[in-house]
Amino acid sequence: MPTVDAKPGPFTFDTDSTALVVIDMQRDFLMPGGFGESLGNDVSQLRRTIKPLADLMAAWRAAGLPIIHTREGHLPDLSDCPPAKLNRGAPSMRIGDPGAFGRILIRGEYGHDIVDELQPLPGEEVVDKPGKGAFYATDLSEILEKSGITSLVVTGVTTEVCVHTTVREANDRGYECLVLADCVGSYFPEFQRVGLQMIAAQGGIFGWVAHSPEVIAAIRE
Numbered sequence: 001m002p003t004v005d006a007k008p009g010p011f012t013f014d015t016d017s018t019a020l021v022v023i024d025m026q027r028d029f030l031m032p033g034g035f036g037e038s039l040g041n042d043v044s045q046l047r048r049t050i051k052p053l054a055d056l057m058a059a060w061r062a063a064g065l066p067i068i069h070t071r072e073g074h075l076p077d078l079s080d081c082p083p084a085k086l087n088r089g090a091p092s093m094r095i096g097d098p099g100a101f102g103r104i105l106i107r108g109e110y111g112h113d114i115v116d117e118l119q120p121l122p123g124e125e126v127v128d129k130p131g132k133g134a135f136y137a138t139d140l141s142e143i144l145e146k147s148g149i150t151s152l153v154v155t156g157v158t159t160e161v162c163v164h165t166t167v168r169e170a171n172d173r174g175y176e177c178l179v180l181a182d183c184v185g186s187y188f189p190e191f192q193r194v195g196l197q198m199i200a201a202q203g204g205i206f207g208w209v210a211h212s213p214e215v216i217a218a219i220r221e
């Protein structure tokens with residue numbers, strides 16, 4: 001079984017029961033004019049994850065292992081977007097408003113979809129989620145159980161929001177999670193650093209942290 005040098009200690013995983021999860025690598029978070037920028041964020045902070053993630057996805061596919069993509073977004077009538085979400089953050093544009101890439105974070109719009117470099121292949125699962133966590137109000141649990149998946153290699157954006165929420169949800173459900181520092185991104189360098197420390201602290205309180213080249217090497221062996 002592949003073993004990766006990680007914090008707080010080595011992470012060993014069975015390739016028969018491990019999926020790569022790619023969280024919310026959507027145009028609305030990564031491109032100027034999208035939701036991320038409407039919240040006042042510098043989207044360039046997230047774009048450094050694209051290249052290492054593309055390399056990891058290529059190696060993961062070459063090894064014949066499963067990839068699950070997620071997208072955060074809502075129905076066109078916003079019936080799945082509670083006021084507590086819609087009204088938060090004082091964005092210059094709200095969820096559902098017209099943006100540079102269609103209505104912001106609305107399913108079916110160009111901006112809601114995944115960036116060109118990381119597009120899912122036919123047959124890969126794409127989980128549409130209305131919340132920050134990938135388990136809330138989705139069929140992710142069923143997808144994982146059906147495939148016998150017990151470990152997750154977690155990537156995507158943003159580190160302290162949707163990645164953290166998903167990893168916490170997963171850990172509570174019994175999944176072992178390895179988060180890849182170079183393949184997750186935050187708009188805030190401080191949150192990136194501390195967000196990763198929070199996962200691995202206290203003996204790995206809800207996961208492990210490593211870097212993608214080590215995972216690529218481990219699955220090629």
Ligand code: TIU
Pocket residue numbers: 023024029036039072132157158159161162163
């Ligand atoms: N704003 C922010 O950091 N993140 C989100 O709104 N969603 C995700 O993290 N995907």
